[in-house]
Amino acid sequence: MNVKKILNAFGIMYEETHPAVSKKCVGIDCPYCHDTGKHMGIFLDTGKAFCWKCQKTRFISQVLYKLKGVTQEQFEAVSGIRVRNDDQPKNNLDRIFKKTNTNYVQVEADNSEIIKHFLSFESISSKPYLSAIHHVMLDYVTSRFTWDELKLYGAGYALSGPMMNRLVIPYPAPFIGPPIGFVGRDFTGIAQRKYFVTPGLSLHSHVYPNSAFGDRRTDVLVVVEGIFDSWAITDYLAVALCGKAISIKQISKVISMYPTMDMTLVICLDGDTSIRDRGNVQRELGVFFKNSVMVNLPELLDPSSIPTNELSYYIDKGVESHGKD
Numbered sequence: 001m002n003v004k005k006i007l008n009a010f011g012i013m014y015e016e017t018h019p020a021v022s023k024k025c026v027g028i029d030c031p032y033c034h035d036t037g038k039h040m041g042i043f044l045d046t047g048k049a050f051c052w053k054c055q056k057t058r059f060i061s062q063v064l065y066k067l068k069g070v071t072q073e074q075f076e077a078v079s080g081i082r083v084r085n086d087d088q089p090k091n092n093l094d095r096i097f098k099k100t101n102t103n104y105v106q107v108e109a110d111n112s113e114i115i116k117h118f119l120s121f122e123s124i125s126s127k128p129y130l131s132a133i134h135h136v137m138l139d140y141v142t143s144r145f146t147w148d149e150l151k152l153y154g155a156g157y158a159l160s161g162p163m164m165n166r167l168v169i170p171y172p173a174p175f176i177g178p179p180i181g182f183v184g185r186d187f188t189g190i191a192q193r194k195y196f197v198t199p200g201l202s203l204h205s206h207v208y209p210n211s212a213f214g215d216r217r218t219d220v221l222v223v224v225e226g227i228f229d230s231w232a233i234t235d236y237l238a239v240a241l242c243g244k245a246i247s248i249k250q251i252s253k254v255i256s257m258y259p260t261m262d263m264t265l266v267i268c269l270d271g272d273t274s275i276r277d278r279g280n281v282q283r284e285l286g287v288f289f290k291n292s293v294m295v296n297l298p299e300l301l302d303p304s305s306i307p308t309n310e311l312s313y314y315i316d317k318g319v320e321s322h323g324k325d
């Protein structure tokens, strides 16, 4: 657990070496006895809190709630730690970011305004001073993506403006052409809307293709839900629908972009997608392909939360199963 990061993210002042508090702790003001001498120690390894003045014992998330009204969800989003169960922080974080639902909302700003406030990750990481929120963002992106991926897809970060403090993704990716819009993804988990989209970009009229570079099979097209899922598909061509359904416009885009009659279509939507939704996509798009197969990921999982080789195993298994019948 990164206690200092968590305290920074919520703007809590702490003393690193408090003479009256254990060396394993940082000291903060205790909200239970209203101490202002930073006598509440937060253990850096466990997040447990103990006040050397009033003897209160709590967990950091409870203290944050008492101090600032930080909810469980906000705490989970920033810390990646779920205190209800004993499962792993990394899995929790993936689940937390999934839990807030994929609601795309258009913002009233044109693309030039977005670009003005948009900073590439290269320029962020070379900045000598980073604020707490930048650290949270860098932790988030580096735990999920590689620098090469972020560069390839032209992702950046909005310092200010309508997409402020969001991971900003040009749509489509730079290797396809100039962006027709931007998608801003919240990474703190505390924004009201997980996704912001610039006007003029109707996600349901487009598909988001992954890179055609590298060593990938070009006879397989994988259809996924989210943009990050398409990034996660590194062994095949992929397009993201930005949702669980496919529109007529999206179907015509796919047909115009790929030699579909020579390809196998693989439907690989998130694990929580209903059989009916998957079936609809397969039925509507599958007729334009040589073959079509459905891959059923385990519930709670989506392509971007599965290790690459495991994901390829699921997809390969799907593709092969078709050859057998």
Ligand SMILES: [Zn+2]
Pocket (backbone or CB within 6 Å): 030, 031, 032, 033, 034, 035, 040, 051, 052, 053, 054, 055, 056
């Ligand atoms: Zn106290």
